[in-house]
Amino acid sequence: MKRKIILLITGCILTVVALTCIQGYFICNTYELKKKEVKDVIRKQLLAFEDDPEFIAIEDACMEKSRDFVKAHKGNKNSKQDYFDYIKKNRDSLSVALSSIMDKKVNFKHKIGYSIYITAIFDNEGTKKDTVYLGKQLVLSNNIKSRDEFSLATGIWKTKISPSSKEDRDTYDIEIQSGRNYSFESLQKVILQEMIGLLVFSVLLITFVIILFYLSIRNLITQKKIADIKTDFINNITHEFNTPLAAMDIAVKTFELESITEEQHKNTIAIIKRQNQRLQSIFSQVAGASLSSQEIVIDNNIISSKEIEEIITDFRLSYPNITISHSIQTAVQIPMNQFHLNTILINLLDNAIKYGASEIKVTCNQTETFATLLIEDNGRGIPENEQKNIFEKFYRIEKNNLHNAKGLGLGLFYVKQIVESYKGTITVKSVENKGTSLLISIPLQ
Structure with a gap:
């Protein structure tokens, strides 16, 4: 029986662990699906927003400034640091304009961060490709920051620069590569809020299973204890009754003797009396055990x-x-x-x-x-x-x-x-x- 209880407890623990792992697996999958669903919705909204004329005008302004930088750079008038300083100087005003347009044009359900980066600038002269800039420079954002950013799209902006004087070289092409990213202010919190019902249900389910197993094991242990007590009681009461009965059996056989003396007669009577009192005492204990405290007759002598x-x-x-x-x-x-x-x-x-x-x-x-x-x-x-x-x-x-x-x-x-x-x-x-x-x-x- 003890071995069965140990096996049952082990089985219950393994079942709870397995159920917890399965629930955890489903919750993780649900989280990832929710995350993908939210990202897809945001991507569609942002891609639609990027077709808005006001947004295109802001983006073109940034690209034109980058083109002017390349032209000046070709004439050795500006350095890369001048370009960075210019971008940083105009970033805040452009970001305010971007935020204003996004608030008017798009009704986001979540707080979304949007950023545009210049990742590369190339100068193409015939078959030759000269790298003017290579890196990741933030040029525009709506000032909503998040630890994790997701790629929305990449773009290539191309234009030609014609010679402005006889000293200038031939016409050449400018290629500006950009990346657009988006982020959530609190993506994990947003998704968990949407999954709160599932999380609560999972916790309640596992708690219910644990309580059910606990009650089952406790009842089994209680039943085992009761069974052991009953077995022990039967063994004990058999032993307790056996002693006085055996003594009384000897006393009866003594009375059957033909040559019994008066002293033996008195001793045998005493034995029967003592064993009778012992039997009554045992019986009284057993009978008293069936009484509750309310059934005991109180006598306040x-x-x-x-x-x-x-x-x-x-x-x-x-x-x-x-x-x-x-x-x-x-x-x-x-x-x-x-x-x-x-x-x-x-x-x-x-x-x-x-x-x-x-x-x-x-x-x-x-x-x-x-x-x-x-x-x-x-x-x-x-x-x-x-x-x-x-x-x-x-x-x-x-x-x-x-x-x-x-x-x-x-x-x-x-x-x-x-x-x-x-x-x-x-x-x-x-x-x-x-x-x-x-x-x-x-x-x-």
Whole structure:
């Protein structure tokens, strides 16, 4: 069973991991499709915008200035740095004009950045091609910046420059290559906003699957625990009943003897009486386990300190080798049925002895609102992880998967039921190999 639970847990973990990977794959694909869809829409809008006459006029102005630069450059009047300075000087005014036209002509759903770069300028003289400029110089933008830019298109602008004087050379061609890029101010944010429904659904789905697996595994572990408790209970109760029944069987055979003496007769009667009381005690524990605290009949008789001492004294007679001391406040009065208090004390004292106690101390005090009963022992103690379970029905402390002490696992459960029926509380403090203390508090009213 334990192996099956481990395999189930492993299977559930692998299933959740696989489901998460599949969901992640679909989300990534959806993200890329959304990204492509948005980019295609923007590309179409920008390409349509580039056919607008006002935009063409601005672009031509930039290209003509570049042509003038080439002409001056050919005459050694301007350097490349002069061209760069000119571009930077006029970039802001041209960008404002571009932004104004884009706001009027195109209704973008997203904030889009648009830029034009000069990438190369060539001087073609016949078959000879002279490189005037090669690089990436921004000449125009709408001042919306983004970390990532996407290529919209590339263009080639060509014109002829005729000789202006006799000293000039023949006519030559100018070729200006440009690149147009676009960008999103927050592309990832925009796409994720459009996918928010899918993301929320995916997270909820995976969370639901994890919760479902958790509940299934928890229920399986609980069922295993219940099955183990039932099996253990059957084994224990069989053993508990077997001992007194075997003793009574011997007693019956003794009575069948013809030559039975009076002393043997008395001893046999005593044996039958003790074993009968033991059977009744076991039966009472089993029957009491089926009662809830609400079904226990409350009888608020007043138990005095003397009656508590008598219970402890009678119990001490059965265990002469165990040191059982008591400190009971003289004026203490516990509002409880004597049978119930007797059951509580006998169970707790017997439990301490079962788990290795050689010294037990019972302390009973009373305050204005509570009567308290403290049982301390020097036994094996209770492991910290077991302490929260010791009051459960049929629960018994296990060590190395073996029960070293006899019992049905009902004593502490029944004690707690009685205490709670009187609206009291019971708490445990224990350190392994040092001992245990149990404190019971019963309200006086």
